[in-house]
Structure formats: C-alpha cells, structure tokens
Amino acid sequence: MRAAVVHEYKSPIVIEEIPDPVGSDEGVILTVEACGVCRSDWHGWQGEWPGFTASLPHVFGHEFVGTVLEAGKNVQEFRVGDRVIVPFTVGCGKCEYCRRGESNVCENIAMPGFSYDGGFARLTHVPNADLNLVRLPDELAFADAAGMGCRFMTAYHGVTTIGNVRPGDWVSIYGAGGVGLSATQIASSAGANVIIVDITDDKLDLAKRLGAVRTVNSTKDDPVEAIQDITKGGADVSIDALGIAQTVTNSVRSVRRKGSAVQIGMTPEGRNGQVPLTINDVVSNEISYRGSFGMPAVEFPAMLNQVATSKLRPGDLVTKHIGLDGVNQSMNDMTTFNTLGVSIITDYEH
Template sequence: MSNNAQVCPNQWQPGFDGPGSFAEFVAIPHADFNIVKIPDSMSYAVAASLGCRFATSYRGLVLVHETQASDTVAIFGCGGIGLAAIMIAKSRGATVIAVDLSDNALTFALSIGADHVINAGDTNPVVAIRELTGTGASVTVDALGSAITSSQCIQSLRPRGHHLQIGLLPPVVIQERATVPMHTVIGRELHIHGVHGMSAADYPRMLADISNGLLHPEKLIATTISLEEAPAALMAMDKERAPGITVINL
C-alpha cells in the first residue's frame, strides 16, 4: 500500500460518485483506512471546513511541493481552495500573491495573510506578478480551474518553478480545453503537478499543525447556517457573495 488513496483507481467518494454528502448516516468502504479521528479540541464546524478544499491545498503546498520561506506563491482564485492555500503558504513563511476578480475576496485574502493582491479584471496578473517578483513566482496555484487561469499560472512562473493544478477544469462541452504552453514548460524547465485530494493517511500531520496553532481554519468560516437554509445557499453559489466558507449546522 502506497498511502496514495487519492489516486486509487477503485476510489469512491460520497457526493461525487454517489449520494451521501448530506445523509445522516453514510457507509464508508474500508473504514479502517478511510476514517480520520479528529482531535477532541476541534469543533465539528472546523472539521467540516477541512473537507476537500483545505486538505487538498495542504497536500499541494506541504506534501507535493514543500513550501518554504524562500518561496513566492501566486494563488489564482480566492474561493475555498485559494483562501486555504493562502493560509497554508503563509504558515510556511512564503510570500503570497493573491489573484481574483473580486475586491471583497482580495480584502479577505489580505486579512488572512496575503502579502500582495492583484485584481485580474483591472490588470494583467502575469505582468503584475513579474513586476512584483522580477523573475516570476516560484510556485503558482490554480485554485479556480479554468483555461485562462491555468495558462496564466504557468506564464507567471520563474525558471524551474512549480505549478499546482488544484482547481478542477470543467468538461470541454462546458468550457474550452485548457492549453499548456509546452514551449514555456520546456524552455523554463517548469514542474506541473496535479493535486487531487488527500489520503486519510496524511491527515494526522495537517491536524497536528492545526492543534499546534500553525493553521487557523476557523478564520475561513464566514457563515454558519441551518439545514433548512442550505438549499437557498446552494442555489446562490453562482452569485456574488461574501468570501469565506459557509458551514451547514445539523
């Protein structure tokens, strides 16, 4: 066993591959491996916030690329994944550049540690990142998942930099296919990493960082709502809303 269950060909995810995310009881295959015990001091709201977004960002910036204080990390998208990535990169001492189209999201990004923010609707983020860094970012994170942001991330890297593709790109029938500028990848010897979730075996390290005060996911929780309020909140996800995580309290 390699402990890389996040790429297991036989994986099954409640809510993705079948129903279960909002059920009161869920059957967990191979529970002896897939269940994670949370610390007694951790609230259920914080535990719920770790889900896909926080854990995947943690794996990308700590386990896939071991982020260090010498890194400059440019994060495209300040939603759930991006805000978590900002917090995690800062916990490693990195300089963080946050990119988004929403001024509200960028203000929130500053409040949790971003050193610089760029509104991609007002300026070309690739040019702005190069002006800030001189040679480009050492690490880029596509926390949104689009043909535009993935390409901009790669163009924003310095030679021998690392790109983490965390945001899921929609099928081609919905959005144009993402194109990777391979001449840039080759010429600058860039490293491109896909990051898809985090195995249960890797959770103890993240939970320890939270328990030890290195990470504060509770700062990402913006709203707590009831189960009755959930349908309206889900239907409003494509509209402008306050940044941060909404937790459904059962």
C-alpha cells in the same frame, strides 16, 4: 432521515425524508455533524461531472465531519461515539496506490457525495473505515474542522507535498475561494510570500487577513505582469485553485524558470476538459506542471498537529453556518460567484 436530494440537475434541491443508509462490515454509519458546501458540489449539481457523479436522485456533500453511530463488525480502529473527519478521497485499501499510502489516487476511488450519497443528510455510510477515517482532535469544533474533509486538506496537499513550498518562496494563488484561501493560510504559515489573484476585492481582503502579502484584482491589473513584477521574474510556485482556461494559463505563465505550477482546480468539463497551455515556455523554462487531488489519509497527522496547536486555523475561513434548508441559497450564490469564505451546514433540523 432528513436529506437534501438532487432529483434533477440545476433544479432546486429537495429537502425531504429518505431511508437511513445501510451499514457494512468494514464501514461505519456516521451522524454528520457539519458539512461544507463546496464548489465541487455545485459542479456536480450542474451535471458537469458525469464521470464522477452517481445517477440521480443523489445526495451531495463531501466535506464533512461526524460521530460514529454504528461501526461494522470488522472495523478495528473506530468505535461508536468517535469524532472523525472523512477525507473525500476514499481509497479501496487494495490497489498498488493505496498500498503505498497514496489513497487519494486509488484505482477504485470512491468519493462520498459523488460516488454515493454524502453529507447533505443527517446520516451517511462510509466504507473501509479503518483505512479512510481520521480521528478529529478533541480541541476542534466540528464546524471549524469540516473544511479538512475537502478544501483545507486539498490545499495542504497541494502546497506541501505537490508544491513543495519552502520558506521565502513566492507563491501565486489564482482564486480566493475555499481552496485558494486555505492555500494562502497554509503557504503563509510555512514562511512563503503569497500573492493572491481574484476578481473580487472582498475576497482579496479576506485573503490578506489570512496571510497574503500582496493581492491582485485581475479586473484591474494583468495578473501575470503584476506577479512577474512583484517577484522580479516569477513565482517559485503558482497554484490554480479555479480551473477555468484563463486561470490555468495565467498560473503557468506566472511561474519563474524552474518553478512549479500546481493545478488544483478542475475544469468544468469533467474528464474531457481541455485547456491550452504555453507549452514552449513550459519546456524552455523547465516548468513543472503538476496535478494535485485531495489528500491521502496518511498525510493527516502532519496537518492535524498544526491545526491542534492553532498554527493552522481552518475555522478562520468559515463565514456562515447554515441549515440543510440553506443549501439551495448556497448553490445559487455559487452560480453568481456571490460567496465569501466557506459556508458550513451545522443544523440538520432546519
């Protein structure tokens, strides 16, 4: 099959023929129909997340949808031809977290495109299919749905389950990339007032079209001051969708007393990443600082109900359809932050 293979970190990704994946009794082989190129792929390609990523050579791609090509003999819920989403947080089904529906923090988590080869290839194997696959509503085109495998679902879990965003809340969002833009649409749809912070006016304009009521360009204005001013005391919930030291700190400083700071962006330094926090403010203002990682499969029905009726529109974030050959260009664009919205691989022949 045709695949985009990383042989060396930070070096051009090689488009080549590699052997087809091998199936398993509990798993499926999927024909990948569309796969987003996410900043986490870029971090992996940079070699920044050794704790998360398999050894080289490796096929990245963790934000994909596909059609079941082959189902293992013990798979009950899915058949050949089914259209499915693969949440990138694939649980084992056996640990105490999986047993209570929190498969996104599984003790034995396996992430397609990180722990094993992923969606930058025509075919891929997904283990534990019954637990992890989610059926894709017929109304949804593959290209519009791919984002639900990573960035859109990650934003949904962060805004709803972790952030507990309520109608009328002020929500500040740092970073107008795929997660930040998704969170903008989701929080706005839930009735919140979103203030989004970025350094690029094009991205802020796109965020406005997705529902943000105010934008802050942090190269021109101090974002914490601007948010404190607009909200008269701070956001009810702030989301850091980037993970660099400055946005982590600023996001926490943007929160009002008793508010919540939700951390979605991971630091570039993998498991050893350390970022300074304004601890005395966190303590004396009783601020909740919470991590949010992917989304367990059990939370999909609530999100899909809103997507199937177009209340939520992950397809609105998609700005580019590319071929497998376009992966290098996408990675290079991420290096220079020269991206707008979400790029999706839809053509595996070119």
